[in-house]
Amino acid sequence: MAEPGFARTRAExxxxxxxxxxxxxxxxxARRNLDEGPGRRTTVSELSPAIRRxxxxxxxxxxAAVAAHGLASxxxxxxxVCWRSYWRGWLEQRxxxxxxxxxxxxxxxxxxxxxxxxxATYADAISSRTGxxxxxxxxxxxxxxxxxxxxxxxxxxxxxxxxxRLPWELGxxxxxxxxxxxxxxxxxxxxxWVAGLQTVGKTYLASAETIRRVSGGRFRVEAPxxxxxxxxxxxxxxxxxxxxAPPAPDPELxxxxxxxxxxxxxxxxxxxxxxxxxxxxxxxxxxAPLKRAHADAGLADACARASAHWQAPVTRLPExxxxxGLVAWATASRLRQVVTPHAPVGPVADRVATAARALAEAxxxxxxxxxxxxxxAWPHARKGFFAFRPQIARLVA
Ligand SMILES: Cc1cc2nc3c(=O)[nH]c(=O)nc-3n(C[C@H](O)[C@H](O)[C@H](O)COP(=O)(O)OP(=O)(O)OC[C@H]3O[C@@H](n4cnc5c(N)ncnc54)[C@H](O)[C@@H]3O)c2cc1C
Numbered sequence: 001m002a003e004p005g006f007a008r009t010r011a012e013x014x015x016x017x018x019x020x021x022x023x024x025x026x027x028x029x030a031r032r033n034l035d036e037g038p039g040r041r042t043t044v045s046e047l048s049p050a051i052r053r054x055x056x057x058x059x060x061x062x063x064a065a066v067a068a069h070g071l072a073s074x075x076x077x078x079x080x081v082c083w084r085s086y087w088r089g090w091l092e093q094r095x096x097x098x099x100x101x102x103x104x105x106x107x108x109x110x111x112x113x114x115x116x117x118x119x120a121t122y123a124d125a126i127s128s129r130t131g132x133x134x135x136x137x138x139x140x141x142x143x144x145x146x147x148x149x150x151x152x153x154x155x156x157x158x159x160x161x162x163x164x165r166l167p168w169e170l171g172x173x174x175x176x177x178x179x180x181x182x183x184x185x186x187x188x189x190x191x192x193w194v195a196g197l198q199t200v201g202k203t204y205l206a207s208a209e210t211i212r213r214v215s216g217g218r219f220r221v222e223a224p225x226x227x228x229x230x231x232x233x234x235x236x237x238x239x240x241x242x243x244x245a246p247p248a249p250d251p252e253l254x255x256x257x258x259x260x261x262x263x264x265x266x267x268x269x270x271x272x273x274x275x276x277x278x279x280x281x282x283x284x285x286x287x288a289p290l291k292r293a294h295a296d297a298g299l300a301d302a303c304a305r306a307s308a309h310w311q312a313p314v315t316r317l318p319e320x321x322x323x324x325g326l327v328a329w330a331t332a333s334r335l336r337q338v339v340t341p342h343a344p345v346g347p348v349a350d351r352v353a354t355a356a357r358a359l360a361e362a363x364x365x366x367x368x369x370x371x372x373x374x375x376x377a378w379p380h381a382r383k384g385f386f387a388f389r390p391q392i393a394r395l396v397a
Contacts, residue, residue: 006049006147006180008297010265010305013050017064020045025069029076033214035149038141044149045077049180051084053298054263054341058085059373062396071393078392084186085373085395086388088344089381091185094238095345101188104169111167118166125164126174134211134219135159146180146290151214157194158206162226168195178288184346196231199384205229243378246342249367253336257306258326258355258366261295262348263341264302267309269369274310276333278326279303282319284347322351323358330364342368 007013023042031043050056062081065074091097112119123129128136138156142148148156153175160171172191176182189198196203205228208221249255251272259266259279279302283295303314315333317325330338338359343349356366373395380391 006046006145006294007055008294009301010050010055011301013047013056016045016047016050017056017061020047021064021068024065024077025073028074032076032080033151035151035215035218037215037218038145038147041149046147049147049294050298051081052181052183052186053261053295054265055298055301057265057268057371057373058082059371059396066396071396075392078396079389082377082388082392082395083385084183085377086381086385087185087189088183088374089243089378089388091189091345092378093240093243093382095241097192097238098184098188098345100235100238101169101172104167105173108167108170112170121164122166122170125160125166125171130164130223132159132163132221132223132225134215134221137219142175142178143288143290146178146288146294148179151211153190154194154204155206155211157191158204158229159225161195161232162203162205162229163224168192168197168232177286178291180291180294182287182291185344196229197235200234201231203229203231240382244342244368244370246368246370249337249339249369254334256330256333256335256338257310257312258338258340258352259299259302259306260340260343260348260352261299262343262346263371264298266302266306266341269341269371271339271369274306274312274339276329276335277303277306277310277312277314278317278329278338279314280317280319280322280325280351284319284351323355326355327358327362327364330359331362335364337365337367339367339369342370342374344374 007016028043034043036042047056047061051058051061058081062078065077071078112122126139128139130136135156138148138152157171160166161168168191172187175187179187192198194204206225208225211219211221249272254275255272256276256278257266257271257274259277261283279299283292307314315329317329340352343352352366352368359366377391377395380388
Protein backbone atom coordinates (compact mmCIF):
# COMPACT_ATOMS: atom_id res chain seq x y z
CA MET A 1 0.00 0.00 0.00
CA ALA A 2 1.16 3.55 -0.69
CA GLU A 3 1.75 5.71 2.38
CA PRO A 4 -0.75 8.53 2.95
CA GLY A 5 0.45 11.95 1.78
CA PHE A 6 2.49 12.77 -1.29
CA ALA A 7 5.47 10.63 -2.22
CA ARG A 8 8.71 12.17 -0.94
CA THR A 9 11.06 9.40 -2.06
CA ARG A 10 11.39 7.21 -5.14
CA ALA A 11 10.33 4.16 -3.12
CA GLU A 12 7.16 5.95 -2.00
CA UNK A 13 6.46 7.09 -5.57
CA UNK A 14 6.82 3.52 -6.88
CA UNK A 15 4.49 2.26 -4.13
CA UNK A 16 1.94 4.96 -4.95
CA UNK A 17 2.09 4.08 -8.64
CA UNK A 18 1.66 0.36 -7.90
CA UNK A 19 -1.36 1.12 -5.70
CA UNK A 20 -2.95 3.35 -8.36
CA UNK A 21 -2.29 1.25 -11.48
CA UNK A 22 -5.43 -0.92 -11.04
CA UNK A 23 -7.46 2.33 -11.31
CA UNK A 24 -5.53 3.76 -14.30
CA UNK A 25 -7.69 2.06 -16.94
CA UNK A 26 -11.32 2.69 -17.86
CA UNK A 27 -12.15 3.68 -14.26
CA UNK A 28 -9.80 6.66 -14.61
CA UNK A 29 -11.38 7.74 -17.89
CA ALA A 30 -14.84 7.58 -16.35
CA ARG A 31 -14.17 9.20 -12.96
CA ARG A 32 -11.03 11.36 -13.17
CA ASN A 33 -12.97 14.65 -13.02
CA LEU A 34 -14.55 13.75 -9.69
CA ASP A 35 -12.72 15.47 -6.81
CA GLU A 36 -13.54 13.61 -3.61
CA GLY A 37 -11.48 16.08 -1.54
CA PRO A 38 -8.19 16.06 0.36
CA GLY A 39 -7.24 12.75 1.96
CA ARG A 40 -10.05 10.89 0.15
CA ARG A 41 -9.06 10.85 -3.52
CA THR A 42 -9.35 7.58 -5.40
CA THR A 43 -10.07 8.80 -8.94
CA VAL A 44 -6.65 10.37 -9.65
CA SER A 45 -3.13 9.26 -8.77
CA GLU A 46 -1.83 12.32 -6.85
CA LEU A 47 1.53 11.38 -8.37
CA SER A 48 2.22 14.84 -9.81
CA PRO A 49 4.63 16.04 -7.07
CA ALA A 50 6.73 12.92 -7.70
CA ILE A 51 6.48 13.06 -11.50
CA ARG A 52 7.25 16.75 -11.60
CA ARG A 53 10.66 16.16 -9.94
CA UNK A 54 11.13 12.81 -11.62
CA UNK A 55 11.21 10.79 -8.46
CA UNK A 56 9.39 8.63 -10.95
CA UNK A 57 9.34 9.38 -14.68
CA UNK A 58 6.51 9.91 -17.14
CA UNK A 59 7.87 6.89 -19.01
CA UNK A 60 7.67 4.61 -15.96
CA UNK A 61 4.16 5.79 -15.09
CA UNK A 62 2.80 5.48 -18.63
CA UNK A 63 4.39 2.07 -19.20
CA ALA A 64 3.01 0.69 -15.91
CA ALA A 65 -0.52 1.72 -16.92
CA VAL A 66 -0.17 0.23 -20.41
CA ALA A 67 1.32 -2.99 -19.01
CA ALA A 68 -1.67 -3.43 -16.71
CA HIS A 69 -4.52 -2.40 -19.02
CA GLY A 70 -3.21 -2.17 -22.60
CA LEU A 71 -3.01 1.18 -24.37
CA ALA A 72 -6.65 1.26 -25.47
CA SER A 73 -8.01 1.04 -21.90
CA UNK A 74 -5.35 3.26 -20.29
CA UNK A 75 -5.31 5.78 -23.15
CA UNK A 76 -6.91 8.57 -21.10
CA UNK A 77 -4.46 8.23 -18.20
CA UNK A 78 -1.45 7.92 -20.50
CA UNK A 79 -2.63 10.97 -22.47
CA UNK A 80 -2.79 13.02 -19.26
CA VAL A 81 0.74 11.94 -18.34
CA CYS A 82 1.79 12.96 -21.85
CA TRP A 83 0.16 16.38 -21.48
CA ARG A 84 3.00 17.10 -19.12
CA SER A 85 5.61 16.01 -21.69
CA TYR A 86 3.80 18.08 -24.31
CA TRP A 87 3.70 21.25 -22.17
CA ARG A 88 7.39 20.90 -21.33
CA GLY A 89 8.34 20.40 -24.97
CA TRP A 90 6.20 23.37 -25.99
CA LEU A 91 7.81 25.72 -23.45
CA GLU A 92 11.28 24.43 -24.24
CA GLN A 93 10.74 25.66 -27.80
CA ARG A 94 8.99 28.87 -26.77
CA UNK A 95 10.92 30.05 -23.69
CA UNK A 96 9.64 33.56 -24.20
CA UNK A 97 6.29 32.46 -22.76
CA UNK A 98 8.06 31.92 -19.43
CA UNK A 99 9.92 35.25 -19.66
CA UNK A 100 6.64 37.03 -20.46
CA UNK A 101 5.06 35.39 -17.40
CA UNK A 102 7.95 36.48 -15.14
CA UNK A 103 7.77 40.09 -16.35
CA UNK A 104 3.94 39.92 -16.21
CA UNK A 105 4.15 39.08 -12.49
CA UNK A 106 6.41 42.08 -11.87
CA UNK A 107 4.01 44.38 -13.78
CA UNK A 108 0.98 43.00 -11.91
CA UNK A 109 2.72 43.57 -8.58
CA UNK A 110 3.29 47.19 -9.59
CA UNK A 111 -0.42 47.48 -10.33
CA UNK A 112 -1.20 46.18 -6.83
CA UNK A 113 0.92 48.99 -5.39
CA UNK A 114 -0.96 51.59 -7.49
CA UNK A 115 -4.55 50.26 -7.38
CA UNK A 116 -5.98 49.81 -3.85
CA UNK A 117 -9.20 48.13 -5.03
CA UNK A 118 -7.23 45.53 -7.00
CA UNK A 119 -4.90 45.01 -4.01
CA ALA A 120 -7.92 44.45 -1.73
CA THR A 121 -9.44 41.87 -4.11
CA TYR A 122 -6.08 40.12 -4.36
CA ALA A 123 -5.64 40.09 -0.56
CA ASP A 124 -9.15 38.62 -0.15
CA ALA A 125 -8.46 36.00 -2.82
CA ILE A 126 -5.28 34.65 -1.24
CA SER A 127 -6.76 34.78 2.28
CA SER A 128 -9.92 32.71 1.60
CA ARG A 129 -12.16 35.79 1.98
CA THR A 130 -13.96 35.96 -1.37
CA GLY A 131 -17.19 34.43 -0.10
CA UNK A 132 -17.05 31.89 -2.96
CA UNK A 133 -17.06 28.70 -0.89
CA UNK A 134 -15.17 26.44 -3.30
CA UNK A 135 -12.54 29.05 -4.08
CA UNK A 136 -11.90 29.88 -0.41
CA UNK A 137 -11.65 26.17 0.40
CA UNK A 138 -9.20 25.58 -2.48
CA UNK A 139 -6.93 28.36 -1.18
CA UNK A 140 -6.93 26.64 2.22
CA UNK A 141 -6.28 23.23 0.66
CA UNK A 142 -3.47 24.55 -1.50
CA UNK A 143 -1.74 26.12 1.49
CA UNK A 144 -2.31 23.14 3.76
CA UNK A 145 -1.37 20.37 1.30
CA UNK A 146 0.43 21.87 -1.73
CA UNK A 147 -2.00 20.13 -4.11
CA UNK A 148 -5.30 20.72 -5.93
CA UNK A 149 -7.26 18.36 -8.18
CA UNK A 150 -7.08 19.26 -11.89
CA UNK A 151 -10.72 20.35 -12.05
CA UNK A 152 -10.26 22.57 -9.00
CA UNK A 153 -7.21 24.14 -10.68
CA UNK A 154 -9.21 24.88 -13.83
CA UNK A 155 -12.11 26.42 -11.90
CA UNK A 156 -9.79 28.29 -9.55
CA UNK A 157 -7.95 29.90 -12.48
CA UNK A 158 -11.21 30.73 -14.23
CA UNK A 159 -12.75 32.35 -11.14
CA UNK A 160 -9.50 34.24 -10.50
CA UNK A 161 -9.44 35.67 -14.03
CA UNK A 162 -13.11 36.12 -14.98
CA UNK A 163 -15.02 36.49 -11.70
CA UNK A 164 -12.45 38.26 -9.51
CA ARG A 165 -10.86 39.94 -12.54
CA LEU A 166 -7.35 39.59 -11.16
CA PRO A 167 -4.24 39.44 -13.38
CA TRP A 168 -3.68 35.79 -14.38
CA GLU A 169 0.05 36.10 -13.69
CA LEU A 170 -0.58 36.69 -9.96
CA GLY A 171 -2.72 33.57 -9.76
CA UNK A 172 -0.12 31.50 -11.59
CA UNK A 173 2.57 32.87 -9.25
CA UNK A 174 0.41 31.98 -6.21
CA UNK A 175 0.09 28.42 -7.55
CA UNK A 176 3.81 28.29 -8.31
CA UNK A 177 4.71 29.27 -4.76
CA UNK A 178 2.50 26.60 -3.17
CA UNK A 179 2.08 23.61 -5.50
CA UNK A 180 4.39 20.70 -4.68
CA UNK A 181 4.26 19.91 -8.40
CA UNK A 182 4.79 23.56 -9.47
CA UNK A 183 6.11 23.31 -13.00
CA UNK A 184 7.02 26.29 -15.21
CA UNK A 185 5.48 24.55 -18.22
CA UNK A 186 2.31 22.87 -16.89
CA UNK A 187 1.42 25.75 -14.60
CA UNK A 188 2.15 28.73 -16.85
CA UNK A 189 0.67 27.18 -19.97
CA UNK A 190 -2.45 25.90 -18.19
CA UNK A 191 -3.13 29.39 -16.82
CA UNK A 192 -2.55 30.81 -20.30
CA TRP A 193 -5.00 28.21 -21.64
CA VAL A 194 -7.74 29.20 -19.15
CA ALA A 195 -7.14 32.88 -20.03
CA GLY A 196 -7.48 32.25 -23.78
CA LEU A 197 -3.83 33.05 -24.56
CA GLN A 198 -2.62 29.51 -25.28
CA THR A 199 -5.30 28.26 -27.66
CA VAL A 200 -6.06 31.71 -28.99
CA GLY A 201 -9.64 32.72 -28.30
CA LYS A 202 -10.52 29.56 -26.28
CA THR A 203 -11.07 30.15 -22.57
CA TYR A 204 -12.39 28.05 -19.70
CA LEU A 205 -15.52 29.31 -17.94
CA ALA A 206 -16.11 27.81 -14.49
CA SER A 207 -19.72 26.89 -13.79
CA ALA A 208 -21.37 26.54 -10.37
CA GLU A 209 -23.33 23.51 -11.51
CA THR A 210 -20.20 21.70 -12.73
CA ILE A 211 -18.28 22.52 -9.54
CA ARG A 212 -21.15 21.15 -7.42
CA ARG A 213 -21.22 17.97 -9.50
CA VAL A 214 -17.47 17.24 -9.71
CA SER A 215 -16.99 18.02 -6.02
CA GLY A 216 -19.60 15.41 -5.16
CA GLY A 217 -21.75 18.14 -3.57
CA ARG A 218 -19.03 19.33 -1.18
CA PHE A 219 -19.59 22.92 -2.40
CA ARG A 220 -22.83 24.87 -2.80
CA VAL A 221 -21.35 27.71 -4.90
CA GLU A 222 -24.08 30.21 -4.12
CA ALA A 223 -22.00 33.35 -4.78
CA PRO A 224 -22.39 34.48 -8.40
CA UNK A 225 -19.66 33.46 -10.84
CA UNK A 226 -18.85 35.21 -14.11
CA UNK A 227 -21.20 34.09 -16.88
CA UNK A 228 -18.82 34.99 -19.68
CA UNK A 229 -15.12 34.40 -20.22
CA UNK A 230 -13.92 36.71 -22.98
CA UNK A 231 -10.31 35.91 -23.95
CA UNK A 232 -7.71 38.32 -22.60
CA UNK A 233 -6.31 40.69 -25.24
CA UNK A 234 -4.26 38.68 -27.74
CA UNK A 235 -0.50 39.01 -27.48
CA UNK A 236 2.08 38.65 -30.25
CA UNK A 237 2.78 34.96 -31.05
CA UNK A 238 5.51 33.45 -28.91
CA UNK A 239 8.54 32.85 -31.18
CA UNK A 240 9.72 29.27 -31.77
CA UNK A 241 13.37 28.46 -31.00
CA UNK A 242 15.29 25.24 -31.80
CA UNK A 243 15.44 22.57 -29.13
CA UNK A 244 18.74 22.37 -27.24
CA ALA A 245 21.08 19.69 -28.60
CA PRO A 246 23.72 19.27 -25.88
CA PRO A 247 26.85 17.23 -26.72
CA ALA A 248 27.15 13.79 -25.11
CA PRO A 249 29.44 13.60 -22.06
CA ASP A 250 32.94 12.24 -22.72
CA PRO A 251 33.13 8.86 -20.90
CA GLU A 252 36.94 9.13 -20.68
CA LEU A 253 36.91 12.23 -18.45
CA UNK A 254 36.74 12.37 -14.64
CA UNK A 255 33.05 13.18 -14.22
CA UNK A 256 30.96 14.68 -11.43
CA UNK A 257 27.16 14.73 -11.17
CA UNK A 258 25.15 17.78 -10.16
CA UNK A 259 21.71 16.64 -9.01
CA UNK A 260 18.98 19.27 -9.20
CA UNK A 261 15.34 19.08 -8.16
CA UNK A 262 14.42 18.81 -11.88
CA UNK A 263 15.36 15.13 -12.01
CA UNK A 264 15.64 13.08 -8.85
CA UNK A 265 16.28 9.67 -10.46
CA UNK A 266 19.66 10.29 -12.15
CA UNK A 267 20.69 6.65 -11.72
CA UNK A 268 18.03 5.69 -14.31
CA UNK A 269 19.35 7.99 -17.08
CA UNK A 270 22.41 6.00 -18.21
CA UNK A 271 25.18 8.44 -17.21
CA UNK A 272 28.93 7.73 -17.45
CA UNK A 273 30.79 6.61 -14.27
CA UNK A 274 30.48 9.29 -11.59
CA UNK A 275 33.34 10.15 -9.22
CA UNK A 276 31.65 12.82 -7.07
CA UNK A 277 28.13 14.17 -6.55
CA UNK A 278 26.93 17.69 -5.67
CA UNK A 279 23.51 19.05 -4.78
CA UNK A 280 22.47 22.58 -3.93
CA UNK A 281 20.39 23.18 -0.83
CA UNK A 282 17.22 25.09 -1.65
CA UNK A 283 15.28 25.51 -4.90
CA UNK A 284 15.61 29.27 -5.41
CA UNK A 285 12.75 31.77 -5.58
CA UNK A 286 10.31 32.08 -2.71
CA UNK A 287 8.71 28.63 -2.29
CA ALA A 288 6.12 27.99 0.43
CA PRO A 289 7.67 26.00 3.31
CA LEU A 290 5.74 22.84 2.39
CA LYS A 291 6.97 22.96 -1.21
CA ARG A 292 10.53 23.54 -0.11
CA ALA A 293 10.38 20.68 2.43
CA HIS A 294 8.99 18.33 -0.22
CA ALA A 295 11.75 19.24 -2.68
CA ASP A 296 14.41 18.90 0.06
CA ALA A 297 13.18 15.43 1.01
CA GLY A 298 13.28 14.30 -2.62
CA LEU A 299 16.76 15.72 -3.09
CA ALA A 300 18.06 13.95 0.03
CA ASP A 301 16.59 10.68 -1.25
CA ALA A 302 18.12 11.19 -4.72
CA CYS A 303 21.55 11.94 -3.24
CA ALA A 304 21.44 8.78 -1.10
CA ARG A 305 20.44 6.62 -4.08
CA ALA A 306 23.01 8.19 -6.41
CA SER A 307 25.76 7.83 -3.80
CA ALA A 308 24.97 4.13 -3.35
CA HIS A 309 24.65 3.59 -7.13
CA TRP A 310 28.01 5.13 -8.07
CA GLN A 311 29.80 4.63 -4.72
CA ALA A 312 30.58 8.35 -4.83
CA PRO A 313 30.62 10.98 -2.07
CA VAL A 314 27.93 13.68 -1.94
CA THR A 315 28.67 17.36 -1.26
CA ARG A 316 25.75 19.62 -0.31
CA LEU A 317 26.32 23.22 -1.43
CA PRO A 318 24.57 26.08 0.36
CA GLU A 319 22.57 28.77 -1.41
CA UNK A 320 23.07 31.47 -2.53
CA UNK A 321 26.66 31.24 -3.82
CA UNK A 322 25.98 28.21 -5.98
CA UNK A 323 28.53 28.94 -8.73
CA UNK A 324 31.50 29.41 -6.40
CA GLY A 325 30.47 26.29 -4.46
CA LEU A 326 30.26 24.17 -7.62
CA VAL A 327 33.62 25.39 -8.93
CA ALA A 328 35.29 24.70 -5.55
CA TRP A 329 33.69 21.22 -5.37
CA ALA A 330 34.61 20.29 -8.96
CA THR A 331 38.17 21.57 -8.56
CA ALA A 332 38.72 19.81 -5.23
CA SER A 333 37.29 16.58 -6.72
CA ARG A 334 39.66 16.93 -9.75
CA LEU A 335 36.76 16.73 -12.22
CA ARG A 336 37.12 17.50 -15.93
CA GLN A 337 33.38 17.56 -16.61
CA VAL A 338 30.14 17.79 -14.64
CA VAL A 339 26.96 16.21 -15.95
CA THR A 340 23.49 17.26 -14.85
CA PRO A 341 20.07 16.03 -16.00
CA HIS A 342 18.78 18.61 -18.47
CA ALA A 343 16.75 21.26 -16.65
CA PRO A 344 13.85 22.50 -18.80
CA VAL A 345 13.01 26.23 -19.03
CA GLY A 346 12.57 27.78 -15.58
CA PRO A 347 14.51 28.96 -12.54
CA VAL A 348 16.72 25.85 -12.29
CA ALA A 349 17.67 26.11 -15.98
CA ASP A 350 18.68 29.74 -15.35
CA ARG A 351 20.84 28.61 -12.45
CA VAL A 352 22.42 25.85 -14.58
CA ALA A 353 23.25 28.36 -17.34
CA THR A 354 25.01 30.68 -14.86
CA ALA A 355 26.90 27.78 -13.28
CA ALA A 356 28.00 26.51 -16.73
CA ARG A 357 29.73 29.83 -17.37
CA ALA A 358 31.49 29.77 -13.98
CA LEU A 359 32.64 26.15 -14.45
CA ALA A 360 33.81 26.91 -18.03
CA GLU A 361 36.03 29.69 -16.68
CA ALA A 362 37.63 27.07 -14.43
CA UNK A 363 38.17 24.79 -17.45
CA UNK A 364 35.39 22.35 -16.49
CA UNK A 365 32.55 21.56 -18.90
CA UNK A 366 28.97 21.37 -17.61
CA UNK A 367 27.13 18.85 -19.80
CA UNK A 368 23.33 18.65 -19.54
CA UNK A 369 22.00 15.19 -20.36
CA UNK A 370 18.52 14.82 -21.87
CA UNK A 371 16.44 11.74 -21.28
CA UNK A 372 15.51 9.71 -24.34
CA UNK A 373 11.79 10.30 -23.56
CA UNK A 374 12.23 14.08 -23.81
CA UNK A 375 14.34 13.77 -26.95
CA UNK A 376 11.58 11.66 -28.55
CA ALA A 377 8.60 13.69 -27.31
CA TRP A 378 9.61 17.33 -27.46
CA PRO A 379 10.14 17.75 -31.22
CA HIS A 380 6.42 16.94 -31.65
CA ALA A 381 5.29 19.66 -29.23
CA ARG A 382 5.57 22.57 -31.64
CA LYS A 383 1.85 22.93 -32.32
CA GLY A 384 -1.28 21.90 -30.42
CA PHE A 385 -1.78 18.73 -28.36
CA PHE A 386 -3.92 17.36 -31.20
CA ALA A 387 -0.80 17.16 -33.36
CA PHE A 388 1.22 15.61 -30.49
CA ARG A 389 -1.32 12.94 -29.58
CA PRO A 390 -0.54 10.48 -32.42
CA GLN A 391 3.02 10.20 -31.04
CA ILE A 392 1.85 8.75 -27.71
CA ALA A 393 1.65 5.12 -28.88
CA ARG A 394 5.17 5.37 -30.32
CA LEU A 395 6.49 6.97 -27.10
CA VAL A 396 5.24 4.22 -24.80
CA ALA A 397 6.01 1.38 -27.26
C1 LIG B 1 -4.30 26.18 -13.81
C2 LIG B 1 -3.58 24.86 -13.79
C3 LIG B 1 -2.30 24.78 -13.28
C4 LIG B 1 -1.62 23.56 -13.27
N1 LIG B 1 -0.33 23.51 -12.77
C5 LIG B 1 0.35 22.34 -12.79
C6 LIG B 1 1.70 22.28 -12.30
O1 LIG B 1 2.29 23.27 -11.88
N2 LIG B 1 2.31 21.07 -12.32
C7 LIG B 1 1.70 19.93 -12.80
O2 LIG B 1 2.32 18.86 -12.77
N3 LIG B 1 0.45 19.98 -13.30
C8 LIG B 1 -0.24 21.14 -13.31
N4 LIG B 1 -1.53 21.18 -13.80
C9 LIG B 1 -2.06 19.97 -14.45
C10 LIG B 1 -2.89 19.04 -13.54
O3 LIG B 1 -3.86 19.78 -12.84
C11 LIG B 1 -2.05 18.24 -12.55
O4 LIG B 1 -0.96 17.63 -13.21
C12 LIG B 1 -2.88 17.14 -11.90
O5 LIG B 1 -3.99 17.71 -11.26
C13 LIG B 1 -2.04 16.37 -10.93
O6 LIG B 1 -2.84 15.49 -10.18
P1 LIG B 1 -2.64 13.92 -10.28
O7 LIG B 1 -1.21 13.56 -10.14
O8 LIG B 1 -3.58 13.30 -9.33
O9 LIG B 1 -3.09 13.66 -11.78
P2 LIG B 1 -3.59 12.35 -12.53
O10 LIG B 1 -4.93 12.66 -13.07
O11 LIG B 1 -3.43 11.14 -11.73
O12 LIG B 1 -2.61 12.30 -13.79
C14 LIG B 1 -1.36 11.59 -13.80
C15 LIG B 1 -0.25 12.55 -14.16
O13 LIG B 1 -0.44 13.12 -15.45
C16 LIG B 1 0.02 14.47 -15.48
N5 LIG B 1 -1.14 15.34 -15.77
C17 LIG B 1 -2.43 15.09 -15.50
N6 LIG B 1 -3.22 16.06 -15.97
C18 LIG B 1 -2.37 16.98 -16.53
C19 LIG B 1 -2.59 18.21 -17.19
N7 LIG B 1 -3.80 18.72 -17.41
N8 LIG B 1 -1.50 18.90 -17.62
C20 LIG B 1 -0.25 18.40 -17.45
N9 LIG B 1 0.00 17.22 -16.85
C21 LIG B 1 -1.05 16.52 -16.39
C22 LIG B 1 0.60 14.76 -14.09
O14 LIG B 1 1.99 14.53 -14.11
C23 LIG B 1 -0.13 13.75 -13.23
O15 LIG B 1 0.58 13.41 -12.07
C24 LIG B 1 -2.23 22.39 -13.81
C25 LIG B 1 -3.53 22.50 -14.32
C26 LIG B 1 -4.20 23.71 -14.31
C27 LIG B 1 -5.59 23.76 -14.89
